Amino acid sequence: xxxxxxxxxxxALGLAxxxxxxxxxxxxxxxxxxxxxxxxxxxxxxxxxxxxRFFAGDIPFSPIIGHDxxxxxxxxxxxxxxxxPKFDDSAWQPVTxxxxxxxxxxxxxxxxxxxxxxxRGVAWYRNMLRFEPQDDGKHIELQLDGVATFxxxxxxxxxxxxxxxxxxSIYIDLTPYATYGDQLNSLxxxxxxxxxxxxxxxxxxxxxxxxxxxxxxxxxxxDGVFAHPVKDEHGWHVPVEVTIYNSGDKTETVRVHTDIGxxxxxxxxxxxxxxxxxxxxxxxxxxxxxxxxxxxxxWSVDTPHLYQVTTSLTSETDAVLDQVTTHAGFRTQRFDxxxxxxxxxxxxxxxxxCLHQDHAGVxxxxxxxxxxxxxxxxxxxxxxxxxxxHNAQSKELMEACDRHGFLVMxxxxxxxxxxxxxxxxxxLVRRDRNHPSVFLWSVFNEEPMQGTPAGYQxxxxxSSVVKSLDTTRPVTAAMSxxxxxxxxxxxxxxxxGINYQQGQYDPFHAAHPDKxxxxxxxxxALMTRGAFVTxxxxxxLASYDDEAAxxxxxxxxxxxxxxxxxxxxxxxxxxxxxxxxxPKPFNWPSNSSYFGIMDLCGFDKTAVHIHxxxxxxxxxxxxLVPHWNWAxxxxxxxxxxxxxxxxxVELFVNGKSAGRQKTxxxxxxxxxxxxxxxxxxxxxxxxxxxxxxxxxxxxGKPVALRLTQDRPALIADGRDAQPxxxxxxxxxxxxxxxxxxxxxxEIAGGAIIGLGNGDPISLEPEKGxxxxxxxxxxxxxxxxxxxxxxxxxxxxxxPGLKPADLSIPVKAGPIPQSQPTRA
Ligand code: GAL
Numbered sequence: 001x002x003x004x005x006x007x008x009x010x011x012a013l014g015l016a017x018x019x020x021x022x023x024x025x026x027x028x029x030x031x032x033x034x035x036x037x038x039x040x041x042x043x044x045x046x047x048x049x050x051x052x053r054f055f056a057g058d059i060p061f062s063p064i065i066g067h068d069x070x071x072x073x074x075x076x077x078x079x080x081x082x083x084x085p086k087f088d089d090s091a092w093q094p095v096t097x098x099x100x101x102x103x104x105x106x107x108x109x110x111x112x113x114x115x116x117x118x119x120r121g122v123a124w125y126r127n128m129l130r131f132e133p134q135d136d137g138k139h140i141e142l143q144l145d146g147v148a149t150f151x152x153x154x155x156x157x158x159x160x161x162x163x164x165x166x167x168x169s170i171y172i173d174l175t176p177y178a179t180y181g182d183q184l185n186s187l188x189x190x191x192x193x194x195x196x197x198x199x200x201x202x203x204x205x206x207x208x209x210x211x212x213x214x215x216x217x218x219x220x221x222x223d224g225v226f227a228h229p230v231k232d233e234h235g236w237h238v239p240v241e242v243t244i245y246n247s248g249d250k251t252e253t254v255r256v257h258t259d260i261g262x263x264x265x266x267x268x269x270x271x272x273x274x275x276x277x278x279x280x281x282x283x284x285x286x287x288x289x290x291x292x293x294x295x296x297x298x299w300s301v302d303t304p305h306l307y308q309v310t311t312s313l314t315s316e317t318d319a320v321l322d323q324v325t326t327h328a329g330f331r332t333q334r335f336d337x338x339x340x341x342x343x344x345x346x347x348x349x350x351x352x353x354c355l356h357q358d359h360a361g362v363x364x365x366x367x368x369x370x371x372x373x374x375x376x377x378x379x380x381x382x383x384x385x386x387x388x389x390h391n392a393q394s395k396e397l398m399e400a401c402d403r404h405g406f407l408v409m410x411x412x413x414x415x416x417x418x419x420x421x422x423x424x425x426x427x428l429v430r431r432d433r434n435h436p437s438v439f440l441w442s443v444f445n446e447e448p449m450q451g452t453p454a455g456y457q458x459x460x461x462x463s464s465v466v467k468s469l470d471t472t473r474p475v476t477a478a479m480s481x482x483x484x485x486x487x488x489x490x491x492x493x494x495x496x497g498i499n500y501q502q503g504q505y506d507p508f509h510a511a512h513p514d515k516x517x518x519x520x521x522x523x524x525a526l527m528t529r530g531a532f533v534t535x536x537x538x539x540x541l542a543s544y545d546d547e548a549a550x551x552x553x554x555x556x557x558x559x560x561x562x563x564x565x566x567x568x569x570x571x572x573x574x575x576x577x578x579x580x581x582x583p584k585p586f587n588w589p590s591n592s593s594y595f596g597i598m599d600l601c602g603f604d605k606t607a608v609h610i611h612x613x614x615x616x617x618x619x620x621x622x623x624l625v626p627h628w629n630w631a632x633x634x635x636x637x638x639x640x641x642x643x644x645x646x647x648x649v650e651l652f653v654n655g656k657s658a659g660r661q662k663t664x665x666x667x668x669x670x671x672x673x674x675x676x677x678x679x680x681x682x683x684x685x686x687x688x689x690x691x692x693x694x695x696x697x698x699x700g701k702p703v704a705l706r707l708t709q710d711r712p713a714l715i716a717d718g719r720d721a722q723p724x725x726x727x728x729x730x731x732x733x734x735x736x737x738x739x740x741x742x743x744x745x746e747i748a749g750g751a752i753i754g755l756g757n758g759d760p761i762s763l764e765p766e767k768g769x770x771x772x773x774x775x776x777x778x779x780x781x782x783x784x785x786x787x788x789x790x791x792x793x794x795x796x797x798x799p800g801l802k803p804a805d806l807s808i809p810v811k812a813g814p815i816p817q818s819q820p821t822r823a
Contacts, residue, residue, distance in 0.1 A: 350570020361754020451482020
């Protein structure tokens with residue numbers, strides 16, 4: 001390239017030839033290839049959620065005409081249009097990540113039913129990053145945790161990434177193109193959310209966190225520590241694998257060291273692992289050592305004890321160059337083809353749910369505080385396992401599963417054995433293989449090729465990729481057919497997941513007595529929360545567990561088939577929560593699903609009571625439906641259902657026994673009684689003693705609103721969020737079950753980031769400050785504002801009702817450091 005052409009390139013980059021940063025780097029590159037000395041400082045992990053500008057819609061590139069323009073456009077750094085550093089985005093909307101732009105779109109009949117009838121389309125995001133002169137010489141990586149759906153990323157006018165899935169992270173080395181000081185760096189992402197990877201609501205845009213990670217040129221690669229404890233005939237030990245990369249320009253010798261500790265035995269009090277290693281420039285090295293570990297405190301679903309694993313790189317002069325902390329749980333696992341699953345040599349029946357990642361109000365941009373709420377709701381059912389159907393989740397959610405004690409079936413999105421897609425699978429295993437929660441790798445869900453030799457060959461290859469990275473968990477696939485063809489996927493997996501098809505459990509087990517199996521998906525039972533009369537025209541399904549999809553079963557039938565067979569390791573109920581999209585068996589206006597044990601907000605349907613009764617063993621539980629507000633139906637028969645794990649249960653209607661029944665642990669117990677206002681009461685008995693009582697009373701009319709928070713406080717980090725429950729109550733403070741008032745909210749000291757009510761038919765927006773109650777309940781998701789401590793005040797009003805006020809303390813707490821941007 002001659003000088004004229006160099007300047008031509010400079011102008012295409014949006015940099016004047018006299019720009020100091022441009023000239024000095026160009027000169028440095030030609031005269032002194034080794035100006036950059038390694039910087040001895042540990043990594044900085046900076047959030048890149050601020051400073052973004054957003055444009056909904058596409059900005060097509062103009063046609064290129066003429067030789068010079070064509071020549072210029074073909075060069076690195078020469079991105080044009082909205083991808084160019086020079087583009088003026090001042091009119092774009094400022095947004096903070098995580099940002100699911102689809103969740104802001106209206107619900108329209110012309111939209112895709114499975115995507116919740118939300119308009120999708122193309123959108124653009126732009127940011128300007130400031131790196132300080134002292135960053136020069138560091139290795140700078142961009143991490144986008146989730147971009148839906150197809151993404152193109154430009155940095156300083158160079159196309160640096162194309163990504164083909166909305167579920168995997170994107171890691172990009174920005175170092176070669178970065179500028180420092182006042183010359184800001186342009187980062188542009190075009191997302192194509194017209195593309196879809198699923199038949200459920202997928203959201204769109206930069207809907208997870210973004211990060212800038214600054215490290216020494218010699219550093220531990222992202223997801224580069226694998227330390228998952230194992231137990232063998234020599235006892236417990238932790239094989240550690242550390243992948244180190246050197247982006248510097250000379251060979252470096254470093255000491256790699258790993259320590260494991262917890263509160264009782266902090267890191268350093270036990271032997272660790274150490275190795276010295278040299279890494280060539282632009283080379284990467286894998287270091288292995290094995291750390292013996294006596295008498296660990298075990299991780300289990302009831303006591304999810306975690307250890308911190310700290311891995312550091314130090315220089316020959318003992319300066320810490322890089323450090324990473326991962327978590328580890330000591331637990332063994334095995335599947336037995338006759339007896340099911342064993343955790344720490346104890347049988348554990350999998351009481352699992354399938355989950356999609358979205359929640360009411362926030363779409364796929366779910367704050368950690370809301371995920372924490374969801375996991376606690378699941379624990380309260382006695383649920384011990386989650387299948388993340390049908391894709392990878394955020395890393396924060398995976399960590400939360402470790403902490404809460406869930407067994408996680410981690411699932412790959414795209415069934416494809418070609419290199420682009422194998423890279424997605426490899427990424428999933430690399431990122432998630434340290435989690436003690438992860439106990440199964442699933443390579444697919446219900447693939448038409450599952451019963452064919454092609455499917456078998458693909459799974460064989462995908463399984464071998466998984467095993468090249470992790471041999472401690474079995475590989476599975478969720479099969480909806482093809483189980484008995486001569487060559488099929490069940491021959492290529494370690495454990496067979498059967499979706500539905502409960503009639504195949506026995507024949508499959510008989511044909512393959514040595515193959516472990518479990519129900520990877522079942523039920524698909526259908527309920528509208530809080531409704532007890534089916535009206536298909538109105539798209540309402542009664543919550544008595546009498547309705548299921550044609551391919552599914554009721555909650556009660558599905559569990560009975562699984563619980564009565566030891567060789568079926570357990571269940572994954574479709575689904576734990578309702579989700580946006582896939583509103584089977586209906587279409588418009590229904591726009592969210594009916595399958596959940598809980599609704600879209602996490603409020604109880606009758607399935608909650610059923611699963612508690614089925615799954616909880618260590619204390620008596622009792623649930624009673626329906627509500628007892630049937631004015632106008634006096635004398636008419638009403639079905640009453642009690643769900644308990646006790647031995648007997650008795651129903652009283654207005655103080656009179658309607659019959660005491662032996663508990664049917666699979667069917668639950670039902671009575672049909674004539675309605676009379678007053679109350680119904682269920683009493684559960686063990687050894688003839690009352691162990692639990694539930695009363696449902698006829699309420700008065702609603703007179704006031706009530707707001708109930710999920711957690712006592714929020715942290716003022718601008719990220720912490722929690723759902724608030726909204727109810728209409730009568731004069732005695734009882735929830736009025738059918739109240740459907742429109743509520744208006746005002747907030748101070750925080751922000752409303754989403755609204756929900758669990759009504760699958762509602763067309764009201766989930767953003768803003770107004771939404772109706774549905775069958776007595778509503779939900780507001782509130783979030784703190786960064787650095788604003790004090791009190792979050794929420795005020796709720798509805799015509800004719802006494803308003804409600806809620807004050808939540810917002811406390812100082814750690815605020816994650818952010819990458820400086822133009823904002
Ligand atoms: C299954 C499928 C799920 C969901 C479900 C609804 O066949 O795996 O993703 O569509 O049906 O019943």
